[in-house]
Amino acid sequence: xxxxxxxxxxxxxxxxxxxxxxxxxxxxxxxxxxxxxxxxxxxxxxxxxxxxxxxxxxxxxxxxxxxxxxxxxxxxxxxxxxxxxxxxxxxxxxxxxxxxxxxxxxxxxxxxxxxxxxxxxxxxxxxxxxxxxxxxxxxxxxxxxxxxxxxxxxxxxxxxxxxxxxxxxxxxxxxxxxxxxxxxxxxxxxxxxxxxxxxxxxxxxxxxxxxxxxxxxxxxxxxxxxxxxxxxxxxxxxxxxxxxxxxxxxxxxxxxxxxxxxxxxxxxxxxxxxxxxxxxxxxxxxxxxxxxxxxxxxxxxxxxxxxxxxxxxxxxxxxxxxxxxxxxxxxxxxxxxxxxxxxxxxxxxxxxxxxxxxxxxxxxxxxxxxxxxxxxxxxxxxxxxxxxxxxxxxxxxxxxxxxxxxxxxxxxxxxxxxxxxxxxxxxxxxxxxxxxxxxxxxxxxxxxxxxxxxxxxxxxxxxxxxxxxxxxxxxxxxxxxxxxxxxxxxxxxxxxxxxxxxxxxxxxxxxxxxxxxxxxxxxxxxxxxxxxxxxxxxxxxxxxxxxxxxxxxxxxxxxxxxxxxxxxxxxxxxxxxxxxxxxxxxxxxxxxxxxxxxxxxxxxxxxxxxxxxxx
Numbered sequence: 001x002x003x004x005x006x007x008x009x010x011x012x013x014x015x016x017x018x019x020x021x022x023x024x025x026x027x028x029x030x031x032x033x034x035x036x037x038x039x040x041x042x043x044x045x046x047x048x049x050x051x052x053x054x055x056x057x058x059x060x061x062x063x064x065x066x067x068x069x070x071x072x073x074x075x076x077x078x079x080x081x082x083x084x085x086x087x088x089x090x091x092x093x094x095x096x097x098x099x100x101x102x103x104x105x106x107x108x109x110x111x112x113x114x115x116x117x118x119x120x121x122x123x124x125x126x127x128x129x130x131x132x133x134x135x136x137x138x139x140x141x142x143x144x145x146x147x148x149x150x151x152x153x154x155x156x157x158x159x160x161x162x163x164x165x166x167x168x169x170x171x172x173x174x175x176x177x178x179x180x181x182x183x184x185x186x187x188x189x190x191x192x193x194x195x196x197x198x199x200x201x202x203x204x205x206x207x208x209x210x211x212x213x214x215x216x217x218x219x220x221x222x223x224x225x226x227x228x229x230x231x232x233x234x235x236x237x238x239x240x241x242x243x244x245x246x247x248x249x250x251x252x253x254x255x256x257x258x259x260x261x262x263x264x265x266x267x268x269x270x271x272x273x274x275x276x277x278x279x280x281x282x283x284x285x286x287x288x289x290x291x292x293x294x295x296x297x298x299x300x301x302x303x304x305x306x307x308x309x310x311x312x313x314x315x316x317x318x319x320x321x322x323x324x325x326x327x328x329x330x331x332x333x334x335x336x337x338x339x340x341x342x343x344x345x346x347x348x349x350x351x352x353x354x355x356x357x358x359x360x361x362x363x364x365x366x367x368x369x370x371x372x373x374x375x376x377x378x379x380x381x382x383x384x385x386x387x388x389x390x391x392x393x394x395x396x397x398x399x400x401x402x403x404x405x406x407x408x409x410x411x412x413x414x415x416x417x418x419x420x421x422x423x424x425x426x427x428x429x430x431x432x433x434x435x436x437x438x439x440x441x442x443x444x445x446x447x448x449x450x451x452x453x454x455x456x457x458x459x460x461x462x463x464x465x466x467x468x469x470x471x472x473x474x475x476x477x478x479x480x481x482x483x484x485x486x487x488x489x490x491x492x493x494x495x496x497x498x499x500x501x502x503x504x505x506x507x508x509x510x511x512x513x514x515x516x517x518x519x520x521x522x523x524x525x526x527x528x529x530x531x532x533x534x535x536x537x538x539x540x541x542x543x544x545x546x547x548x549x550x551x552x553x554x555x556x557x558x559x560x561x562x563x564x565x566x567x568x569x570x571x572x573x574x575x576x577x578x579x580x581x582x583x584x585x586x587x588x589x590x591x592x593x594x595x596x597x598x599x600x601x602x603x604x605x606x607x608x609x610x611x612x613x614x615x
Contacts, residue, residue, distance in 0.1 A: 009050075011486045015486040026081075045518065048303070099173070103129065108424075109418075126288075177257060200347070203342045251284060289364075290367060296325040333372035345369060346388075383459070397412050410491075414437060416439075441519050455532045471519075552599070
């Protein structure tokens with residue numbers, strides 16, 4: 001793998017410390033709660049996700065890490081400065097009455113040309129903020145739990161405990177926001193939504209009544225669980241007509257708290273904070289569904305469980321979110337792989353039920369299919385089909401194919417995919433729009449995640465080769481000049497015709513840089529895992545070991561150990577190497593082959609010397 005995640009992450013840390021901390025004081029981006037969280041996660045995600053990068057135990061901070069973060073101080077000052085910065089973030093995005101702020105702010109754009117976004121619209125809560133807050137708060141709580149064990153100063157202990165209380169409060173509010181943003185869109189088969197859904201799943205062009213009947217049967221269990229088990233927050237069966245067998249549906253997360261979403265009753269220890277009324281359309285958006293699923297996955301991660309990061313009330317909320325996670329993942333995986341022939345996922349680009357189509361949506365759906373494969377018994381054949389989709393998406397977006405002139409294919413990179421946020425006009429002002437431009441890092445992360453699940457060495461190698469190509473593309477977009485060097489994003493680095501005469505050295509996008517950091521963390525996790533053993537190498541190693549052990553036993557039988565101390569020591573070493581090769585053969589057959597080949601050469605030299613002595 002050419003990515004070299006350790007060195008790249010250290011370079012990003014150095015650049016983040018240079019840009020975000022002046023005189024050891026955190027300098028927020030100030031755009032909104034999402035952007036500032038992305039900025040902090042550029043440091044916190046590796047520090048809490050990769051053991052080699054941990055900062056919560058000062059005596060174990062590596063020398064190269066200290067060097068890259070020297071703008072924050074020495075190994076004992078670094079966690080203290082992070083505590084101050086994280087406290088500053090939580091203070092800044094908490095209202096005077098104690099209600100956490102999850103507004104989209106500067107990320108909201110007007111979908112109507114010439115109309116300005118109103119302040120009331122900028123203050124609307126958005127699922128992206130809920131999701132990234134879950135990720136950041138879990139990182140903070142885990143960080144404070146470990147750091148608190150190695151400090152003794154009363155003032156610092158008080159600061160750490162205060163930060164943990166604030167993080168717990170925001171985590172609970174973010175989880176409630178996600179519950180109230182869950183959407184179930186129910187429609188008839190002959191509606192516009194129904195026509196689009198049936199067109200997507202009917203890859204074999206069969207009679208529509210037959211396809212509708214089979215689709216309803218495939219979704220029957222998901223429908224039943226939505227009706228019977230989803231009881232709190234939005235998306236419950238009441239008023240959705242899910243019990244009508246003639247209806248179709250889709251589920252996931254809207255862009256914000258859905259219209260008429262009920263308030264959620266919380267335990268007294270959670271605290272009392274305002275739950276804003278919802279205005280978002282009661283229909284899922286693929287982008288917001290994906291970011292919500294990623295956040296919920298963090299709630300059930302091994303780290304969250306082992307460190308006990310959730311209190312009892314949060315565990316209850318997490319259980320409700322996990323149910324929605326499973327139903328949503330199963331729903332989209334069922335739609336994407338429906339039928340016996342070509343999958344709807346393989347029919348590029350993906351078209352949503354509201355008529356918008358994009359390769360970016362195909363990438364998002366492929367991620368949900370991969371998540372579903374982790375929980376079901378899926379063959380490598382199906383995983384290779386997803387891998388082929390990722391490979392095609394890389395080609396279609398001109399990542400692995402050269403782009404020599406302006407073309408529509410690169411619009412997914414710059415300016416990005418834009419879609420309206422229905423319902424945002426209800427508070428006054430134009431309909432808002434949301435733009436996503438993280439196609440390349442999302443594709444790289446999906447490629448790395450899929451490579452981790454493959455047991456087929458050939459397929460795994462192809463995915464790693466694809467990830468190297470995507471990384472080359474991302475590396476070309478890194479800012480190379482100015483204070484923001486070693487951060488992202490500079491699209492003109494990959495597509496020169498995007499450059500303008502007045503372009504400066506480039507300004508860091510924490511939105512993009514944080515997603516590159518996620519890719520590097522995923523690459524580090526892939527490298528740390530044991531590669532699947534090759535059956536062919538395993539058989540070769542077994543045959544070589546059998547021959548080597550036979551020759552070794554014959555040397556012992558011929559009395560080689562009685563012909564001097566040097567020969568005795570050499571045979572003892574050979575015996576040790578053979579035992580070592582036999583031990584590692586199941587997991588690392590290539591190492592076993594190398595060890596055994598060396599043993600065979602040494603045994604052959606002993607045999608030749610014995611024959612020479614005998615004339």
